[in-house]
Amino acid sequence: MTRADLGKDPREVSAMFDRVAAAYDRTNNVLSVGNAPLWRVATTRAVDPKPGERILDVAAGTGTSSASLAKSGASVVAADFSPGMIEVGRRRQAHVPNLVFVEADATKLPFDDDSFDAVTISFGLRNVNEPKQAIAEFFRVTKPGGRLVICEFSTPPTPFVRFGYGAYQRYVMPPLVKLSSSNDTAYEYLNESINAWPKQPELAAWIREAGYTDVAWRNLTMGVVALHRGRKPVA
Template sequence: MASHPSDHEPNRADLRKDPARVSGMFDQVAAGYDRTNTVLSLGNDRLWRAAMTRTVAPRRGQRILDLAAGTGVSSVALARSGASVVAADFSPGMIAEGRRKHRGFPNLSFVEADATALPFGDEKFDAVTISFGLRNVVEPKKALREMLRVTEPGGRLVVCEFSHPPSKTFSGLYRFYNDRVLPVVAKTVSSNADAYDYLNESIRDWPDQPTLAAWIREAGWTDVAYRNLSMGIVALHRATKPGAATGPR
């Protein structure tokens, strides 16, 4: 069984996405994670999070699962609607930081969870969302099936993930930023710059928008669609679980 590196040794995951190494890497960057993301995304992370929240369209009385929630920034945005939100992440460090930052926030709970083996019963949630986390899962197709299992019939899936800009010109500029600029900035603002080298690699290796849409359909979701944000740097995928919705409970 793989073990986490020591707290003092910088942890760098790779494209094999060993769960222990990926989790350990996120543990080490948890404290400054939100600030670093805002800097590296040039503030666009807030726009992407707002688009995700609008697409989920949370309502009071709904139960929503926010996977790969990190420190719970996206979960708080969803919980402000009055929906009951479970923020789940497989990094204990992220969960601990989220509980510390959002202690006492109503309708919000934190759970350590593996996206490929969710610790929830069948059909427990009106909506499931995952932002910038699916590409870090070692078996993303299995995770999509697990999300389907825990969603009630008629419930919704929203996946917000880095993708591939369709414009070749813009794609070249984006690749230059990721390859040359981002590593320099990460060394300045992050406690573990090597972690962001992995994240850059994982973005480059991730499938394009139509491929991810096909994966979602294969998992059993229907009404699959996506739209590009920031010229395709990010894609927002949405889908529905077959069957009639039973409504908020």
């Protein structure tokens, strides 16, 4: 098995990411046509980390987004269920003193209730087999008054952009993956999972169902990606 499928068995997804860990960041930059760093900046600004805060970055992968959050002086926990990703992340981010890596399943987070000032996940919720359960876990570990930020691939609202993006996925992405990835078949799952993912209003509804308020989203890159936000009410 070199790739997962839309059943999203946790063991298969974890193993798939183990195999692509070494070249993961490079491949993301290539496939996003240079937009990945811009999405990271937008996510960091939405989280708005502050010195002294404790922030959970779920599905953190190699910790690139976590390191960006940690520059603020906040204490950041980078959680991922892929041991291979964590191994690469610990090595690459060893110079960041306020960043720790934890192996964790998004649907069963090993943290106490009300533990974090902010919880964020970038391009990882789509890979969870029970995303609603994961959002409920995010809510559980968020402090009252704390915030949630989800950055995820989405559906461009404009038909012309949807058509162009679909053409990119079908005809441009496959040869780019062959050039940049150590496991090009794993990225077939990437397109499948993006196309099967709910549109922005549905994800916003899931976030509200979990208990978050002030839920909103902002489209990035014409809706190829969407940035969702919510806040846990103060009791």
